[in-house]
Amino acid sequence: MHLLFATSIVPDGALASGYEIANAAIIAALRRAGARVTVIGFTWPGKPAADPENTIVLGAVDVRTESASPLQKLAWVARAVLSGLTFASVKLRVVSDAEVRAAVERAGPFDGYVLNSVQFAGAFEKLFGDRPSIFVAHNVEHRSAQENATAAGSILQRLLFRREARLLKSVEDRLCRRARFVFTLADEDRVALGVASDDRSVVLPLVTRADAPAGTGQRRIECDAALIGTWTWQPNRIGLDWFLGKVVPHLRPGFRIRIAGGMPSGITSTHPGVQFVGRVPDAQAFVRAAAVIPLISTAGSGVQLKTIETFELGLPSVATSRSLRGIDHRPDNCVVTDDPVAFAAALETAASAVSDVDGGAFHRRQVRALDAAIRLGLNKLGPVRQEVFA
Template identity: 50%
Template sequence: MHLVLFSSLVPVDNPASGFDIANRAVLDGLLALGHRVSVVGFLQPGRKPAPGCEMHLLGELEVTNAKVGRLQKLNWLAAAFLNRTSVSSAKMLVVSAGRIQSILDGLAPFDGLVLNSVQLPAAFAQVFRPYPSIYVAHNVEASSALENAERAKGAFERYLFRREASYLERYEQQLAQNAVALWTFAEADRLGFGRAVADRAFVLPLVTGWDAPILPEVQRQHDLGLIGTWSWRPNRLGLDWFLDQVVPHLPTDMSIAIAGHLDGTPIVSHPGIRFVGRVPDARAFVAASAIVPLISRGGTGVQLKTIETFELGMPSVATQASLRGIDMVPANCIATDDPAEFARLLVEKVGRARTGVSQRLNGSLFHQAQQTRMMQVMRDVLPDLAAGGDNGRGGKAVATPIDRSRRRAMMTGAVTASNAALSQRLILGIPVADPGWANAFAFASEVAARPTGQIRLAFLNANNANLMMKDAEYRDVLQRQVVLPDGYGVDIASYLFHGDMFPANLNGTDFVPALLTYIDRPMRIAMIGARPDVLLRATDNFRKHAPWHEFRPVSDGFFDRSRSREILADVRAWKADILVVAMGSPMQEKWVDAHVGPQDARLVITVGALFDFVAQEFPRAPKLLRRLRLEWFYRLAMEPKRMWRRYILGNPLFLLHVFLHKLTGRARMSVGEAGPGARKY
């Protein structure tokens, strides 16, 4: 096939940034399959284009904000407003649509376009629209912009990020819907594009270089080594979290080297920290570390530094966000989001390294697995590109769904995909999935049956929406989970924000028992939560409800949190498929986020008071009241002393949040016991 790859920045000879590495991986994969690839885009100053393909450079262009002056930034901003586009696409407008069309005409005939990331394809969408294309989404850029808006330092900066998010959301949806296929680098990003493109959206595993990297033989120079482009906001959020919340738990004799570009050196008190700036050999720097902390706390997409760490076989401690897009986590990596536990694991691993136990693995096995799965996705999808248009000779391309039998075959080859992808809508800034019952069951059962990976299901109702509005940490946790709608309150919010209610009220009390009935393949379900006697009664009733499954009451919900690892070791040893956690919000979601990793279960569901209802500790409302969406009124009548604050005060407070969000166009943090970084009215 002859493919034309359009990218804001062309793949380069020696990729350094995450964007460069992903660009090069896509190009190398296409070339390895024997295709002719013509590349069109800008070259970043001082870089050399990648060899082995036809390059059609649009010129040199610096697009990194940190590397240009204030005047250039103002020019980009002015171009964005004058052309009614995003700033990222305005940067591309130094060339004309006519020139892009002329290049395409000169390259014809071709089988289709590979549109790499949103910036250049959005700037010239009218040129690309007639041709069959594959859209490669490095991140869900609109979500990243919204995340930046929430953390903006002032009203004007917040406005600019929200404006950027608005344009990017429209561009990304248009590119995905017009494409024959969509490639993302992480499952969460694939889900973010919704069910409209579900049959042609696939996760593309990445490698950091076509040849497996070799770990340099260097002497250990520091206990912990961190490297990254810290001027990129999501990376800086992770670094600030590490310095502020993890480092205080580390002993003063631990040596910590931090490499990479920084906009301003943070003030730290730990005597072992060194900021070494840019290093000549990133892999040698990593190899000189005993342990690699992987500390991402925000953004979207896959973390290339995580992939490189695993390819090098280095031992690590990782946040859950650092493992986005990684199905097979090596045995020498442990994941947690709890700062104290993160520090404890680092101390434990460094202690072993100091006694001569390197804890390093053969990273080439991870590299080979990633590369094989990446090429399989490409091999299965590319024939649909050739069938989706007329080989670049004009005429409208038709994006046809990929044959479902082939899609199932791809899934059995360990390609991360979902026949029942969930579209989402924002409620108070939180993406909430909007499936009907059937799609929700299909999605959850498919996840539970996978051999690797993990999805966490949470629920958003009026009560925990109020909680997240005064607890920034809880809000961040929900951003990292698949959230389902629960109750009439979020229906009202959906109607006000999006013009219709959710297709189904997927509250955990109804959803989980129904899901267990829906899944006919025997599963192992581990249960944590409630009082010991309630947990045992709930287990017995679940066994009667779905006797083809195995249920294990692992622990009540009042255990000493220092026993978290011990409890999860029991779950892991039992090889649970589904883990159900009932400890109340926000505790249950935070605990899962901090402690539960992909090795513990494929599907994790946080369910509040479910065990109490299943054990018949509390009676359910009559069916008529449930159909009328008045179960809250029944619970208030049955337990007025416990529930009056939640419903009498909480429901109006939730509606106030919704009204203010609708009025101002942004979710606000409420006054109260706000967590770190919380915003107030």
Template identity: 55%
Template sequence: MHLVFATSIVSDGTPKSGYEIANAAILDALARAGCRISVMGFAWKGRAGQTTSEETLVLGELDPRTEAASGSTKLGWLAKAMTRGMTFSSAKMLLASPADVRKALGKLGPVDGVIFNSVQFAGAFRQVFADLPSIYVAHNVEYLSAQQSAAAARGFIEGFMFRREARLLRTLEAELCAQARFVYTLTEEDRQLLGVADENRSAVLPLVAHEPATFSAGPRQTSYDAALIGTWSWAPNRIGLDWFLEEVMPHLPEGFRVAVAGDAPAELAQRYQRVSFVGRVPDAVEFVRSGKVVPLISRAGTGVQLKTIETFELGLPSVATKSALRGISYKPQNCIVADDPRAFAAALLRAAEDPTDLDGRRFHEAQRKALDTAILDGLDEAGFNRRDAAA
């Protein structure tokens, strides 16, 4: 069974964002199911030569982050989106043309179907794959995330753009679900929101992030009281970070050491001088292990929070909002749930005073087993025969 995994960003072997980590977990599960997978999409700018698989077909190099783009690039994306009636996120994919994608597809030889990985690539090029049966992987309910971002927008133009995205995404997601033989989501709630809750139509993929580290009962060497890492350029993540900085930090004592890793805007470091903004870090696992406790601060978005899964796999103590636990069926004992800012701060203080690590291997193994089962069920329902059973 030969399937094309059509995605916006292809892996270079070192997944950095939650989206890339989720993709790696899904692709590994498909491989364990006995599928031959050809990955098609764009490489991160400057990393095209670092793709690790002969089965990966790179259409070009792209940095899809809006905040990293020049003014002229943003205007080009906007012009394409407006003139072609597509979302801003899909317009970024038009670095290649449909003819380029069709030519690339022809190089792969006989193909039995396509897996559309989220909406961005599909929104630009799904007509190229119109003759192939499809599976759709919904990482989030994108239209709802866009609606939430519109509500939190800091200006009229930003609000207008997010409202436009939400309207177009709602139609696009409905069409992708209707056309797909099967839909994978990352939470049960997303199955309901997308209208595919029937077991013959969809399944939830419980994700894994990393192989958990060997558990050690001894104390960790820490540099901070709390360590957060994320892709803060993504609007739903930024909503959570703003909530933490504006509403939780005032309830923490001056000496409480907080570090934030990831692509946070420069003005945040100037505004919140009590917080250490360390930018991109070479090893995300080592960074979060440098904090006594991990704040899981999601306040918006849909889909599962990969940072929550990573934290539980590592066995690290955490304080989580209810939103950060969406799609997670098991909460370890060293995770405290709090949505009120004052209660969240108090929980962080308690956890940092006496941090207790747990063995995350059982959580990881249960997630992986459930992931393999869900992948196999979806392939069966879609009519894609596998060569082997999952390991």
């Protein structure tokens, strides 16, 4: 079986975001199931595809809103309004339907499509109706847009997010309706997308690495808690605002918190122990230097890959219930609470007596469940013919 994996940004090997980590895990699982996978999409500027022999590159684009100039943002909004596309999809309309179709035909034939999230599929929706498809819903995008509208700081932002939510709902409905099967990353997303039947969808348990992490022995603790993420992404920003505004004030003044990652303007804390450290060279080393990991998601959908990584590493954590969506097994050293005062108390307790566990067991459990879910979806497309590679 030869599948075309249609995605906005093709893998470049860096795994710099949760989206890229999830894509790598899904593509690897499809190949373990015996499918040949060709990826089509765009690259980041200056970052070539990691697997060029099995990748169709349509060009290079930078789709990050936070780093775009005001003029570029205005152009995206204008093109989105004029075209009727979502803000996310219009960024990818730098090539025509004809150019995409010609690229696909040069690399075919294909047995089916894997439409990876709504951005690329929404930008070139008319091109993927000639073969059976599987839709991968990383998130319930229209729900995230609705939450972003609620949290927006200006009337204009609120109106734009509401428009995005309305259009995303229509695109997600069409993609789910046309797909032979739907992969989601959390069970509640199946309900939100209207595909809760076991005959229509399944949850993909994910991993953040190809192999189970090896035990590294005693850790050197350099701070009490550490957080790392793409805080410019609105659902992450909402969780960070909750943590800094509701949880941190209840922590003792000497509690040391390091926060890494790109930070939007306006993020501050008066707590003397909070330190914003920007980008770090080694994310795993950064979190391993903390006594406990706060898992602070309060918005969004899909799975929290930072939660999965924390569990794979066996690190102690305190998590909101939203941080555990899409995860069936919780390690013994994870405390769950949505109450800010209880969250702060649990962080201080965990930091005072560090308790690591074997993360390899969690990783192996996830891989087995992921492979079983992938096989279930592929069976909806037809028998998987084992591809022979030269």
